[in-house]
């Protein structure tokens with residue numbers, strides 16, 4: 001599972017600077033969910049090809065009286081969601097009472113935490129760090145976030161205890177099942193949809209209600225196929241429908257996406273597509289998962305508005321045009337059964353074994369129809385292709401000057417592969433290698 005790291009500390013110790021440093025190249029796709037996160041900010045980061053999530057908790061007040069309430073307000077939530085906590089202090093200011101109060105709080109939280117002494121640029125790191133021994137934290141790191149100094153080494157050590165292989169929490173009893181995550185922002189109808197999907201006539205559920213803070217995994221069979229539903233809404237954890245609705249958690253959602261083969265992103269037809277939907281969609285694409293879009297509450301849309309809404313959605317979702325869009329009513333069950341067809345197709349496309357032979361043949365055809373451009377009087381040569389991975393399908397193309405292939409040509413190749421292989425519901429990645 002993708003590890004989650006929370007940054008906590010007094011204001012001005014450099015949390016945002018470190019957050020930006022870590023998420024810089026990633027665009028912080030999921031940052032700033034207004035109204036949901038208060039002052040917490042979520043971003044995706046990577047160490048080599050290992051993804052992890054960073055939560056920036058913003059400032060806490062800094063005066064000891066305020067700490068209890070402020071910690072309870074937001075940092076505690078972040079700490080609760082995190083697998084590891086980076087407790088940041090300022091080398092230039094030295095140890096102060098607010099740091100000590102925070103350290104006490106962290107100890108009570110029972111989370112593994114690391115002390116990060118920031119702003120050591122221009123200082124003697126050993127001396128700067130020695131001031132903080134008094135906090136009694138075993139794992140200490142000296143960094144300069146604004147210069148990126150020591151950051152990589154620190155993150156490497158922090159991530160070390162977490163398994164690098166993305167292993168699934170899914171039950172081994174269903175090793176071949178299609179893992180389907182139902183995600184979406186609060187109130188779009190995830191719980192209603194989960195109940196519908198599981199309540200369908202042909203569905204046999206092997207239910208083991210979970211108790212963890214993460215999503216619930218529900219195995220079921222439909223026809224000949226096995227599925228594992230990753231339920232971020234926590235439907236089965238609740239004893240009855242009246243019980244308090246599960247709190248929406250971005251971390252839980254990100255983890256569910258990463259652990260799924262196919263994601264069903266649920267949106268609300270009444271509200272159209274809002275920023276939070278776009279953030280989630282961005283994450284699904286980035287994660288490379290199979291994707292099915294479900295526009296829910298279609299029952300409440302006036303018939304004379306339907307075409308207009310369909311057009312509008314199609315336009316805004318054009319960058320994910322490989323995904324099927326379904327207009328459904330989870331409440332009445334309309335259209336819900338059809339989701340399976342798209343889920344199955346996306347899974348099949350995302351996990352299909354692609355032969356070197358077929359991939360190379362398609363490449364030759366594409367190049368024949370439309371040759372790559374000349375670079376400095378030399379034509380780019382693309383010679384052969386093979387599969388480099390599944391879910392998402394990765395197609396590795398070998399040739400000369402491949403570093404110079406224009407984006408537009410890469411997109412053309414992707415389109416040809418998609419068409420020829422009939423790949424649906426999944427992103428397709430193309431990677432070029434130069435064989436000199």
Ligand code: GDP
Pocket residue numbers: 009010011012013014015016017018058059118119120121143144145146147
């Ligand atoms: P936050 O309130 O904890 O999020 O702190 P910020 O990231 O906003 O940083 C507070 C100030 O410290 C800013 O002026 C940063 O430029 C500065 N700062 C952050 N990291 C470093 C560092 O490694 N070295 C130095 N010299 N200044 C830093």
Ligand code: GDP
Pocket residue numbers: 184185186187188189190191192193233245296297298299300328329330331332
């Ligand atoms: P969640 O927070 O995403 O799990 O959303 P819920 O499943 O709890 O649904 C939120 C509200 O939307 C509830 O009042 C549902 O009854 C309602 N709802 C869910 N699906 C539909 C639908 O297809 N049509 C209509 N009209 N209401 C729906």
